[in-house]
Amino acid sequence: MTSDATDFYASLPVFDNFAEAVKAKNYRPLPDDWVIGFSDVVGSTQAIANGRYKAVNMVGAGVIASVANALGRRPFPFIFGGDGASFAVSPSEAPAAAQALAAMAAFAHAEFELDLRIATIPVRQIRAAARDVRVARFAVSEHCNYAMFAGGGLSWFEERAKRGEFALPHAPDGALPDLSGLSCRWGVAPAKYGLVLSVIVSPRGDDPRYPALVDEVVQMVLGAAQSGRPITVESLGVGAAGQAIALEACAVKASGVSRLRAQFTAATNYLMGLTFHKLKLKAGGFDAALYAAEVAANADFRKFDDGLRMTLDCAPAFADALEARLASADEFADWGVLRQKAAQITCFVPSINEHGHVHFVDGAEGGYTMAATAMKARRLLKAEAA
Numbered sequence: 001m002t003s004d005a006t007d008f009y010a011s012l013p014v015f016d017n018f019a020e021a022v023k024a025k026n027y028r029p030l031p032d033d034w035v036i037g038f039s040d041v042v043g044s045t046q047a048i049a050n051g052r053y054k055a056v057n058m059v060g061a062g063v064i065a066s067v068a069n070a071l072g073r074r075p076f077p078f079i080f081g082g083d084g085a086s087f088a089v090s091p092s093e094a095p096a097a098a099q100a101l102a103a104m105a106a107f108a109h110a111e112f113e114l115d116l117r118i119a120t121i122p123v124r125q126i127r128a129a130a131r132d133v134r135v136a137r138f139a140v141s142e143h144c145n146y147a148m149f150a151g152g153g154l155s156w157f158e159e160r161a162k163r164g165e166f167a168l169p170h171a172p173d174g175a176l177p178d179l180s181g182l183s184c185r186w187g188v189a190p191a192k193y194g195l196v197l198s199v200i201v202s203p204r205g206d207d208p209r210y211p212a213l214v215d216e217v218v219q220m221v222l223g224a225a226q227s228g229r230p231i232t233v234e235s236l237g238v239g240a241a242g243q244a245i246a247l248e249a250c251a252v253k254a255s256g257v258s259r260l261r262a263q264f265t266a267a268t269n270y271l272m273g274l275t276f277h278k279l280k281l282k283a284g285g286f287d288a289a290l291y292a293a294e295v296a297a298n299a300d301f302r303k304f305d306d307g308l309r310m311t312l313d314c315a316p317a318f319a320d321a322l323e324a325r326l327a328s329a330d331e332f333a334d335w336g337v338l339r340q341k342a343a344q345i346t347c348f349v350p351s352i353n354e355h356g357h358v359h360f361v362d363g364a365e366g367g368y369t370m371a372a373t374a375m376k377a378r379r380l381l382k383a384e385a386a
Contacts, residue, residue, distance in 0.1 A: 008034075008090070009077050009135070009147070016139040019218050022304050024211060027134035027150045030077075032124040035094040036133060036154070037101055038161045039063045040084030041108075042115040045373055048366045052114075054344065056369070058184050058247050059108045059116060060084045061346040061360045063101065066177035070100035073350055077135050077147030079154075079305045080360040082368030084116075086154055086305065088133065088147075094120070100178070102171040110173065111250040118168045119161035126153040136304075141297035143355035148304040155202070155306040179254040181350040181357075184247045185273050186295075187239030188342035188364040193226040193315045198338040198363040198371040199322070202307035207332035214308050220322060221302075226315035230343035231299040231361055233292050238274045245270050285353050294355055299345060301361040309368060311343055311361045330382065336375025340365040 012028055015021040041047065044056050063085040064078050071093050078087035089097045098120055105116040123133050132151030139145040160166060189196075201217060203210040221227050238244070249266040253259060275281065276288040301311045314322075319339060326335040342364040349357040362368055 009075055009137075012135065012137050014137045014139045014145050018138060018302055019215070019222065021136055021138035021148060022214055022218060022308065024150055027136045027148075029151070030088055030123045030133045030135055031090075032122070032127065033091045034088050034123045035091065035097070036121050036123060036126065036157055037067070037087045037089065037097055038084070038119045038154075038157055039086070039101065039105070040081065040117050040158075040162070042117050044083035044369050045366075047114060048369055053362075053364065053366060054184060054243060054247060054346075055112050055114065056083050057344065057346045057360065057362050058182070058251070059104075059112050059114050061348060062108070062177065062179055062182055062251065063087075063104050063116075064360075065179050065182040065348045066100040066104040067097045068348065068350075069178035069180055070096045077149070079147060079149060079303060080300060081305070081309075082362045086149070086158070088123070088135065098168060099171070102168055103175040103177040105168075106171040106173060106175040107177050107254055109170070111253060117161065118170070119157070119166040120168050121157055121166045123153070126157060129156060131156040138303075140300060141294070143294070144298035144358060146300050146303065146358070149306060150304065152306055176254045176256055179251040181348050182251045183269070183347045183349060185238055185244045185270055186345050186347070187237045187244075188344045189231050189235035189237075190342045191230070191313050191340075192232070192235065193228075193313050193318075195314065195316060195319060196230050196340045196343045196363050197310075197312045197314050197319050197322070198340065198367045199310045199312065199335070200307060200337075200368060200371045200375055201326060201333055201335045202375065204332050204334055209329070209332050213329050213333055217308065217322065217325065220325070221310065221312060224314065224318050227312055227318050228314075229296065229299065229301050230311050230313040231296050231301065231345055231359070233296050236277075236292055236295060238270070238277055241270060291352065294357065295345070295347070295359055298357060299359045299361045301343075311363055311367065313343070334375050334379050336371040336373070336378060338363055338366055338370045338374060340367070
């Protein structure tokens with residue numbers, strides 16, 4: 001199946017029930033000639049240990065922002081992974097997306113002092129390796145939906161990209177991605193029920209028991225009295241000025257302005273955001289209270305990309321029960337969790353007057369990156385014991 005029609009993604013049905021959105025029957029195969037892009041921050045575990053978790057998330061979200069802006073903000077499937085992102089584009093859009101990805105890698109090194117690994121591959125090449133890439137759309141709110149991926153193709157590609165295969169060269173020094181709309185002004189959101197739990201549950205091979213496990217885990221989450229979204233209107237607060245301004249100034253600098261001008265712009269944006277949020281102001285069609293409600297509603301705290309990923313605000317007892325259930329599935333599933341005190345978001349807001357702005361959720365103490373590290377450690381222990 002080949003298609004250069006960029007409306008493939010727009011034609012997919014949108015599911016507003018997460019339990020339905022994770023079912024394999026609801027995913028559609030990407031056209032063979034579409035291209036997958038991948039990115040991740042090299043050494044992200046150490047960067048997080050050094051307290052740079054917000055910078056790591058900023059670079060991961062920056063990949064999505066740069067590609068989205070390069071494509072004229074036309075909807076395309078992407079997924080945020082904490083320390084990176086993956087996406088799919090049509091063949092006509094692939095050159096612009098690759099250029100944006102290469103520029104983001106160069107900029108991440110120059111401004112954030114983080115090394116971004118990047119790679120691309122045609123879908124047909126993944127299928128030649130007996131893997132697939134299928135896509136579904138999940139509506140987190142009336143105005144915002146996210147892509148989810150199945151088929152094993154993204155995981156297969158990620159493993160090889162991390163070995164250096166399919167690498168895309170970085171753009172030359174001085175390259176500037178378009179990071180318009182990327183921001184990081186919100187502070188961490190403290191847990192309401194006791195802790196924020198980052199969860200990754202991945203299949204081991206094609207074991208038929210895995211889909212049933214995902215269904216059961218999702219039902220556990222949906223049915224728990226003390227488990228829910230980690231970002232709420234009540235938990236939203238403007239972050240510490242120094243870090244928020246410094247990170248946003250890096251993004252503003254991608255527009256080509258001087259460092260001083262970028263810092264001034266970021267500081268002005270921060271102060272305006274703080275004032276509007278605290279006083280719940282309205283101006284020029286913008287309503288700060290409505291915007292905060294949409295931030296919470298549009299946050300991507302549940303997703304599927306060849307495996308289940310969730311960031312949950314939950315009680316310790318629920319976390320215990322969930323871990324016990326996952327431990328009982330060690331035969332056929334890999335999993336990792338991280339318990340934290342708070343969650344955080346990184347935002348892509350092309351226009352404050354539009355309702356579809358997107359907000360990428362992660363745990364505030366390492367989130368998905370550290371949960372993946374725990375998963376790899378468990379996998380290694382099992383392999384050594386076998």
